[in-house]
Amino acid sequence: MKLFFIRHGETTHSKIGGYCGDLNPDLTEDGSKMAHQFAETYADLDWAAVYVSPMQRTLSTAKFLCDRTGLTPQIREGIKELAYGKWEGKTPDEVNQEFHDDYIRWLTDPGWNAPTGGEKGIEVARRSSEVIREIQERHETGNVLVVSHKATIRIMICSLLGIDAGRFRDRIAMPVGGVSVVEFREHGPLMHALADRSYLDENLRTRPGT
Structure with missing residues (x-):
């Protein structure tokens, strides 16, 4: 089975680098x-299923491919974005000014330190791993798409590759629209692609602030 992860397309928050977990743009x-360009490029693959975070930005990203393939998106709470608590809607500079100590702790180890009133990376790893386990049990072969979010996809990839969840911000890049591919083989997960955006036209690939 090949697992395709895609981070949702651009939102107003991703353009400015603002924290957006429970917000729903x-x-x-x-x-x-x-x-649309993702669907145009990938629709001809033999898709077994599409699993989607329940947020509007992920549902809208999945819609084009689902319309083309006739698949029904399987909504899973476990692949929602990391909850940013009191940081929601704020930029890193604003968070640093208002919640400096919490921000420094989070930067040091976001696996075991949460945004103020938010969620630890290890908590995201636990809930998202349940969805991955379900997918593995339901789909032994074929191509499965997971439409999720920046931090959550990075944490899932870290978990699959044996990377400490606390290093997800330091080890994995995940721009909007980035496609990553992990194949489940006899000896464990094998990564084929990370945050690939070659399917996008040049204007979209080079947009700043993503």
Whole structure:
């Protein structure tokens, strides 16, 4: 089985680098273009299923591919974005000014330190791993798409590859629209692609602030 992860397309928050976990913005016009170009490129693969975070930005990203393939998105709470608590909607500079000590602790180890009132990386690892386990049990072969979020995808990839969850910000890049592919083989997960955006046109690939 090959597991394809895609981070949702551009939102107003991703454009400015703001923290957006429980907030529920939809895609921008360019974000919708990203989702459409993904569907145009990948629709002809033999898809077994599509699993989607329940947020509007991920549902909108999945819609184009689901419309093309006739698949129904399987919504799973376990692959929602990391909850940022009191940091929601704020930029890193704003968080650093208002919650400096918590911010420094989080930067040092986001696996075991949470944003103020938010969620630890290890908690995301636990809930998302339940979804991955379900997918493995239900789909021994074929291609499965997971439409999720920046921190959550990075944490899932760290878990699959044996990387400390506390290093997800330091080891894994995940721009909007990035596609990563992990194949489950006899000796464990094998990564084929990380945060690939070659399917996007040049304008979308080079957009700043993602």
